[in-house]
Amino acid sequence: MxxxxxxxxxxxxxxxxxxxxxxxxxxxxxxxxxxxxxxxxxxxxxxxxxxxxxxxxxxxxLAEVRTEARTRRTRIVLRTLAALCVIVFFAALAYTIHEGGKTLPEGQSLPTLFPVSVVSVFVTFAITPALFIHSRVYNGxxxxxxxxxxxxxxxxxxxx
Ligand SMILES: [Zn+2]
Structure with missing residues (x-):
């Protein structure tokens, strides 16, 4: 090139x-x-x-072009979001395995945070690669x- x-x-x-x-x-x-x-x-x-x-x-x-500085800022935001997603993914995964692996006493149900963490695992797993790719190729x-x-x-x- x-x-x-x-x-x-x-x-x-x-x-x-x-x-x-x-x-x-x-x-x-x-x-x-x-x-x-x-x-x-x-x-x-x-x-x-x-x-x-x-x-x-x-x-x-018609294309919209942004400044170099703005493009760099957007990339940093995307990369930060991707990093946060990785953290959330592992935290939610650890929690899901931890809670899901417990033997619950009769009549006690899993905490409400459990389904939330399961959803978080799937959502972050789906969007993290896209965020990473986007943060690398975004050109404004x-x-x-x-x-x-x-x-x-x-x-x-x-x-x-
Ligand atoms: Zn054409």
Whole structure:
């Protein structure tokens, strides 16, 4: 890849060519797309809307670009959330195993915190990887508006 230029960010406009789900019992999703890399300038402050034209279908897409500082802050927030989720996951898991493994005296039910911890285990298990991935690839550019008729487009971060 090219050397990073300060104050700019590279982003790929992804034009989805086809998206097919086949199979009956085992579903396979087959997607084909074409990525086109653009270099967009970051604003000095706040956020800025840029227009990107998809070279495949000429559709114009609106993307919102945030400052370098803001992007870094969002990444830190995401990483902190991910770390917190890991802590909650292990705490809830330990509690669930601890309470679930007890033999309760007749007529006594599990504490109300038990179902809460079970749910916490599943929720944090599901969202933690997404948070981690997001905190690594987040580049401060998000797709605002897709054209009509709505063709499927996406924005992908490009690693410098
Ligand atoms: Zn397109």
């Amino acid at each position: 090219n050397r990073p230029i300060p104050g700019t960010v590279e982003v790929a406009v992804r034009h989805i060519l086809s998206d097919k789900v086949t199979g009956f019992l085992v579903r396979t999703r087959r997607m084909t797309w074409k990525d086109n890399v653009f270099r967009v300038r970051r604003p000095q402050a706040g956020k800025q809307t840029v227009e990107l034209t998809c070279p495949v279908c000429d559709a114009s897409l 550019v998000s797709l605002l508006d897709a054209p009509k008729p709505r063709r499927v487009h996406g924005l992908r971060p490009v690693k410098d």
